[in-house]
Amino acid sequence: MTMAASNGSNGSKGARASYGKGQSIGNGNGKISPMAEASALAQQVADGQGGGVRADAPSPVEADVDATLGVMKSAVRELLVGVGENPEREGLLRTPQRVAEAMRFLTQGYNQSLETLVNGAIFDEGHNEMVLVRDIDLFSLCEHHMLPFLGKAHVAYIPNQKVVGLSKLARIVEMYARRLQVQERLTRQVAEAVETILEPRGVAVVVEATHMCMVMRGVQKPSSWTVTSAMLGVFQDDQKTREEFLNLIRHQPSFH
Ligand SMILES: Nc1nc2c(ncn2[C@@H]2O[C@H](COP(=O)(O)OP(=O)(O)OP(=O)(O)O)[C@@H](O)[C@H]2O)c(=O)[nH]1
Numbered sequence: 001m002t003m004a005a006s007n008g009s010n011g012s013k014g015a016r017a018s019y020g021k022g023q024s025i026g027n028g029n030g031k032i033s034p035m036a037e038a039s040a041l042a043q044q045v046a047d048g049q050g051g052g053v054r055a056d057a058p059s060p061v062e063a064d065v066d067a068t069l070g071v072m073k074s075a076v077r078e079l080l081v082g083v084g085e086n087p088e089r090e091g092l093l094r095t096p097q098r099v100a101e102a103m104r105f106l107t108q109g110y111n112q113s114l115e116t117l118v119n120g121a122i123f124d125e126g127h128n129e130m131v132l133v134r135d136i137d138l139f140s141l142c143e144h145h146m147l148p149f150l151g152k153a154h155v156a157y158i159p160n161q162k163v164v165g166l167s168k169l170a171r172i173v174e175m176y177a178r179r180l181q182v183q184e185r186l187t188r189q190v191a192e193a194v195e196t197i198l199e200p201r202g203v204a205v206v207v208e209a210t211h212m213c214m215v216m217r218g219v220q221k222p223s224s225w226t227v228t229s230a231m232l233g234v235f236q237d238d239q240k241t242r243e244e245f246l247n248l249i250r251h252q253p254s255f256h
């Protein structure tokens with residue numbers, strides 16, 4: 001079950017939508033990621049389809065990274081012209097480079113994989129009680145306006161013998177947040193990733209975020225925030241388990 005609620009803590013008022021289980025852990029839109037495309041291009045060059053390569057030339061991957069950075073820089077330059085700025089003015093000279101690098105950082109999740117980030121940190125502990133990592137800060141970009149949305153994620157699961165290194169839950173959030181996203185898909189992808197790596201008895205993910213596209217522009221509602229949840233397995237089937245999770249994420253820890 002997934003759930004989304006805006007402007008309040010009572011998620012039951014929100015619209016509900018159901019998603020099938022076992023969806024692929026891709027970038028969610030069925031498209032090849034820019035980095036995958038970049039790797040394919042680099043491979044072509046490595047395979048000799050990209051013309052001769054000088055001995056002192058940058059490696060194919062480096063060359064390709066430079067090429068995509070160049071494309072991004074020109075696009076930023078055009079944006080500057082579009083907003084009526086002069087890209088040659090001193091303060092803006094390095095702006096295309098900075099923006100391109102910032103965008104690359106903010107979308108680095110396209111370049112990561114679940115397998116690499118988990119790095120085998122799955123332990124057979126025989127622990128079968130709820131594990132919850134809450135208040136995981138997240139920063140993402142909405143795919144509609146490419147403006148930030150930011151907030152917190154809470155990720156819980158009930159193991160079926162296997163547990164994962166705690167930091168890996170935060171890394172999973174990070175991998176999916178560092179892409180162009182909608183909050184609902186981000187929430188669902190995190191839940192499905194935990195399900196994939198651990199096959200636990202259940203997974204629950206709640207994301208609370210505020211969207212700059214609703215704050216700084218458009219409807220301009222600075223106090224609004226959106227809550228989305230994805231509940232799988234026992235969190236979906238058993239109301240008591242779901243309530244225990246919701247109580248735990250409401251409780252303020254004493255060290256705060
Ligand atoms: N469901 C969902 N919607 C989002 C998310 N981020 C942004 N949006 C919404 O995407 C919608 C895009 O609507 P459009 O009418 O195509 O674009 P717009 O004219 O810029 O819309 P306004 O923001 O209402 O001005 C807006 O309602 C945004 O609030 C998200 O994570 N989830």
Ligand SMILES: [Zn+2]
Pocket residue numbers: 142143144145146147211213214
């Ligand atoms: Zn938006």
